[in-house]
Amino acid sequence: MDKVFFTLGGAEAIENAIKFARHYTGRYKVLARYRAYHGATFGAMTLTGDPRRWANEPGLVGVVRYPDTHRWGEAEPRPVAESLQGLEDVIRYEGAHTIAAVFLETIVGTNGILIPPDGYIKGVREICDRNGILMVADEVMAGFGRTGRWFAVDHWDVTPDLMTMAKGLTSSYLPLGAVGMRAHIAEAFETKMFYGGLTYSSHPVSLAAALATISVYEEDDLIGNARRLGPVMRAHHERLAARHPSVGAHRNLGLFGILDLVRSRDPWTPLTPYNGTSDEMKAIAKFFRENGLYTFAPNNSIHTNPPLSINEEQLAEGFDVIDRALDISDQAVR
Numbered sequence: 001m002d003k004v005f006f007t008l009g010g011a012e013a014i015e016n017a018i019k020f021a022r023h024y025t026g027r028y029k030v031l032a033r034y035r036a037y038h039g040a041t042f043g044a045m046t047l048t049g050d051p052r053r054w055a056n057e058p059g060l061v062g063v064v065r066y067p068d069t070h071r072w073g074e075a076e077p078r079p080v081a082e083s084l085q086g087l088e089d090v091i092r093y094e095g096a097h098t099i100a101a102v103f104l105e106t107i108v109g110t111n112g113i114l115i116p117p118d119g120y121i122k123g124v125r126e127i128c129d130r131n132g133i134l135m136v137a138d139e140v141m142a143g144f145g146r147t148g149r150w151f152a153v154d155h156w157d158v159t160p161d162l163m164t165m166a167k168g169l170t171s172s173y174l175p176l177g178a179v180g181m182r183a184h185i186a187e188a189f190e191t192k193m194f195y196g197g198l199t200y201s202s203h204p205v206s207l208a209a210a211l212a213t214i215s216v217y218e219e220d221d222l223i224g225n226a227r228r229l230g231p232v233m234r235a236h237h238e239r240l241a242a243r244h245p246s247v248g249a250h251r252n253l254g255l256f257g258i259l260d261l262v263r264s265r266d267p268w269t270p271l272t273p274y275n276g277t278s279d280e281m282k283a284i285a286k287f288f289r290e291n292g293l294y295t296f297a298p299n300n301s302i303h304t305n306p307p308l309s310i311n312e313e314q315l316a317e318g319f320d321v322i323d324r325a326l327d328i329s330d331q332a333v334r
């Protein structure tokens with residue numbers, strides 16, 4: 001990433017990434033996935049594949065879906081070759097010459113901490129290169145150390161053409177988002193007008209917060225902390241999965257983690273329907289609130305995404321609350 005265009009948040013970064021990709025390529029279609037959240041503004045909502053999109057339809061013209069790495073209701077990802085073939089098929093049928101960009105959350109966040117299997121991110125990069133399509137990595141949630149590397153793409157040594165950032169950029173103390181771009185894209189806009197001015201772009205107060213935040217990441221080695229605690233979190237996940245039959249699956253990379261709850265592991269039966277809830281999930285969320293644990297528990301999942309400054313003892317305290325809450329879901333196991 002050689003140059004950065006600053007916005008006020010993640011969704012605005014996505015809007016501008018769509019525009020950069022369209023203006024740069026002269027093509028209008030953008031590909032996105034179903035198990036994806038990209039923000040609440042109009043274009044970002046259209047790229048969003050999850051049910052938050054439904055009330056905002058019809059959306060932006062030219063957004064086309066390609067297959068996810070993980071099917072809803074299945075524990076394991078699809079084989080890499082199958083996922084990549086799905087993307088290739090969509091490109092063939094839509095016409096590469098009409099497609100500006102492939103958007104993806106490098107690691108899917110609110111739709112389930114879906115960690116792509118090795119080979120997938122590199123494969124998407126290769127398909128984009130072969131077809132003259134820009135690869136846009138949405139790192140609004142996975143970026144800035146969450147996974148134990150500065151950016152999730154670093155795990156697979158891939159450089160996207162555009163990268164959207166927000167949240168951890170200022171640790172969310174002040175509003176700031178960004179679109180990072182490679183030199184060839186930035187250079188194109190040296191001579192070509194970019195129709196995307198924002199009154200608050202590069203706001204000095206937000207930028208000061210970003211610089212201060214980045215200094216703290218470095219001085220306190222918070223990225224290293226996330227990396228070191230990744231295996232500790234995995235051990236907690238494994239312990240809970242061994243103790244609780246309602247823990248169907250668990251995933252984490254660094255401090256980006258999740259537990260998926262089930263009524264039955266075989267056949268795999270999630271504790272809630274898609275986009276739904278259940279009495280057990282409501283009771284678990286209530287238990288968390290009453291026991292001082294603040295975490296996101298959508299659908300049949302419990303997100304385990306603590307602050308990057310957490311230590312082992314605090315992590316254990318959080319997992320102790322989750323351990324006790326899982327007695328509720330265990331009662332639903334058939």
Ligand SMILES: Cc1ncc(COP(=O)(O)O)c(C=O)c1O
Nearest residue numbers: 009010011037038039140141166
């Ligand atoms: C992956 C991802 N992209 C974009 C956004 C939108 O960011 P913001 O809420 O700052 O507009 C979010 C917010 O949750 C997100 O998780």
